[in-house]
Ligand SMILES: Nc1ncnc2c1ncn2[C@@H]1O[C@H](COP(=O)(O)OP(=O)(O)OP(=O)(O)O)[C@@H](O)[C@H]1O
């Protein structure tokens with residue numbers, strides 16, 4: 086168990102004009118489950134592989150515990166990694182796959198067998214110990230890959246999209262298992278995914294990346310309630326937050342001809358910036374229906390998505406901007422209908438029109 | 445099915461004729477009967493006549509082919525691994541160039557080679573036969589092994605390194621076992637080619653004690669000057685083929701497909 090610290094760690098691939106990971110600064114506590122999330126190509130895997138020692142660190146440093154591991158080879162870092170494609174050793178049985186690291190480390194045969202058996206019991210792999218990986222299902226292979234990591238009892242677990250090859254149902258199931266297992270073992274974990282639901286449900290903290298840069302690192306709730314910029318606001322949450330550019334004055338923002346009150350601090354910040362425009366964000370569930378005379382804005386319904394417990398209405402404002410609203414699933418609106426909504430007070434997010442940062 | 449039959453008949457017929465002829469007496473060597481009558485071991489006794497030096501030549505062949513194969517495997521494995529893993533400009537071109545070099549006709553380089561080796565005092569040495577064989581074996585060996593190494597996902601090595609291996613250990617414990625079918629295939633091809641090599645071996649030796657088996661067979665002498673010893677040549681041919689068959693059978697069992705199945709996905 087150990088802390089992990091990225092200190093302005095940077096990776097520039099040879100021939101690339103901009104860094105794949107740009108001055109990543111991140112402190113991960115002992116036993117914490119940290120999720121790295123972001124769109125494809127944002128540098129999640131690269132960050133993880135830098136920590137693993139599979140990728141050079143061109144600038145900055147990485148520490149595990151008190152050790153500077155920036156230039157250590159992978160074998161000296163005491164980490165275990167679960168690869169996206171599992172990377173099981175095809176010529177070894179499941180038991181040998183799981184015990185391989187211990188064998189290299191010179192652990193005695195009895196001890197090895199004991200620890201493999203323990204991990205196998207934890208992961209329901211006992212019936213398969215003598216099989217080769219090719220005789221396993223995808224879910225079983227995934228568990229062998231997990232087993233190979235936990236047998237080690239390393240200081241840090243690294244996982245690169247370990248669930249992306251599973252079907253939807255198994256993915257949800259395994260998600261909870263991994264989270265529970267990690268809490269039980271209390272081993273510091275860095276987990277990479279592009280799925281924000283996975284990120285929000287599993288992580289103690291979630292680090293959102295874009296174009297190699299860290300956007301925000303916070304607890305899931307904080308990330309959801311106070312996104313640090315427009316990108317995080319749009320990325321976290323499903324369906325996505327409504328984001329629309331608005332004119333702002335002392336009274337608040339104007340959205341499709343109606344007035345939306347804003348926090349005083351936010352309004353002052355915009356004035357200080359010398360502008361009168363900003364990006365206003367509000368989540369689909371922050372909208373409540375009102376009567377047509379009660380000062381809400383009108384939305385023309387295009388599509389209604391009914392998910393059983395919830396229903397989402399996709400529509401347009403009068404100025405043409407797209408809007409998503411969560412509506413009562415028992416009485417969903419019909420296509421083509423005109424509804425009026427207002428934003429619940431205090432549930433607005435305001436971002437600078439220039440920098441995209443939160444006001 | 446017909447194709448298979450044609451191939452089998454086509455490949456086995458000459459060999460069958462060689463075996464049958466080797467058991468005929470010298471007097472009826474030109475018989476056309478399907479089986480020898482009477483059976484005779486006369487030719488085999490003739491082959492082992494110490495004057496022919498056949499056993500000695502078999503040993504020479506073994507040394508030359510064995511050394512060539514061992515060296516070719518070591519060098520080609522390391523080269524091919526580098527070719528498969530390292531990224532450098534014009535890689536395809538280099539690989540194509542390597543394979544192209546193995547296509548020159550041997551005849552064209554025999555004379556310059558002979559001159560070179562005479563200058564070096566290499567005539568009647570093993571290295572005079574091993575070095576050219578090696579240069580013919582390597583391109584194909586590198587080509588085959590590169591293809592095999594390419595099939596092995598790089599994540600496997602990375603996983604091994606995270607599991608505590610050095611790069612060397614990862615190569616030995618993970619990559620090499622998975623490339624084994626390629627290594628054995630290469631071993632067979634190299635060994636057979638070196639074992640049967642004739643032109644170089646003939647040119648580089650004039651001492652009977654250094655001849656390889658194919659050269660020795662070609663120089664068998666009959667009972668009289670005008671008699672070509674077909675019978676004993678056939679018998680020697682059979683004896684020369686046996687080590688190859690044994691080799692192929694032993695190694696073929698290890699050439700199994702799909703060794704990397706189940707590694708990734
Ligand atoms: N070996 C490499 N050589 C050059 N560029 C690379 C290499 N690997 C990745 N990149 C680039 O670095 C950037 C980050 O890649 P990375 O694999 O970290 O993305 P990712 O966030 O893991 O994406 P995904 O979700 O698709 O796996 C990408 O723009 C990618 O094109």
Ligand SMILES: [Mg+2]
Nearest residue numbers: 129130131245
């Ligand atoms: Mg990735």
